[in-house]
Amino acid sequence: MKQQILYTIYDIFDQWNSDIDKACNRGCSGCCTQNVTITAVEGEAILRYILAEGMSLWLAEKLASPRTHQAPQMTTNDFASICLEGKDNDPGDHYNLAVCPFLEKDLCKIYPVRPFGCRLFISKKTCSAVHPALVSDSYFEAATAVTQLIEHLGQKEYWGNMLDVLPALLDISEFREIADHLSTTLIMQARMQTLTAKPLPGFLLSEEHTDEVSPLLHSIFAAEVKGKKVEDILNGK
Numbered sequence: 001m002k003q004q005i006l007y008t009i010y011d012i013f014d015q016w017n018s019d020i021d022k023a024c025n026r027g028c029s030g031c032c033t034q035n036v037t038i039t040a041v042e043g044e045a046i047l048r049y050i051l052a053e054g055m056s057l058w059l060a061e062k063l064a065s066p067r068t069h070q071a072p073q074m075t076t077n078d079f080a081s082i083c084l085e086g087k088d089n090d091p092g093d094h095y096n097l098a099v100c101p102f103l104e105k106d107l108c109k110i111y112p113v114r115p116f117g118c119r120l121f122i123s124k125k126t127c128s129a130v131h132p133a134l135v136s137d138s139y140f141e142a143a144t145a146v147t148q149l150i151e152h153l154g155q156k157e158y159w160g161n162m163l164d165v166l167p168a169l170l171d172i173s174e175f176r177e178i179a180d181h182l183s184t185t186l187i188m189q190a191r192m193q194t195l196t197a198k199p200l201p202g203f204l205l206s207e208e209h210t211d212e213v214s215p216l217l218h219s220i221f222a223a224e225v226k227g228k229k230v231e232d233i234l235n236g237k
Helices: 004-018 041-053 056-063 078-086 136-154 162-171 173-179 184-192 209-220 230-234
Strands: 037-039 158-161
Touching: 004 041, 004 136, 004 209, 004 230, 037 041, 037 136, 037 162, 041 056, 041 136, 041 162, 041 173, 056 162, 078 136, 078 209, 136 162, 136 209, 136 230, 158 162, 162 173, 162 184, 209 230
Parallel strands: none
Antiparallel strands: 037 158
């Protein structure tokens, strides 16, 4: 059910931002770096796609390549919790401009199942490593809120850099075909780099943009999966 909720959230977010004027086009890869965090729910979706497409060896080779990324020090909801309590915080600097290993000829090899950390990247102007993306503050807050919801969906499971979460999940028997191509040491090291996804402590929304973002959140909460509202499922009802 978590997978269905995840794709429901993706679809609603895509509909919500469909009218935003974007400079992004096929082959635009300026934002495709190793600075992508995911939940276990998103990671499992990627791994299932890899198996279905017969790409197990390809993924294993990518995961075994030299590691240049840094693990984040706190999850999005950890950061939100500290902010909402009015405390000073430093999420740490884990930004990495190294190119994502899943990018080939400026195209994403896992595009149909790319995580929300990739989906949220848009820009009103063509961007690059030296020209950052341009988005409105309301869009940024909406994307942050959805990121928080997706972490809530995957709470108590792995959360971290995509290149750590994917190998960490390979202890699940369903993904043994991929795990067989990697060393146990690499998998264990990746697992040690992950954090645990936390429940939603509240949204990092400003009063200024609440009216713009609220319709998106209401649409997600009101959506139904297997006859139940997403809001009820996320609240454990």
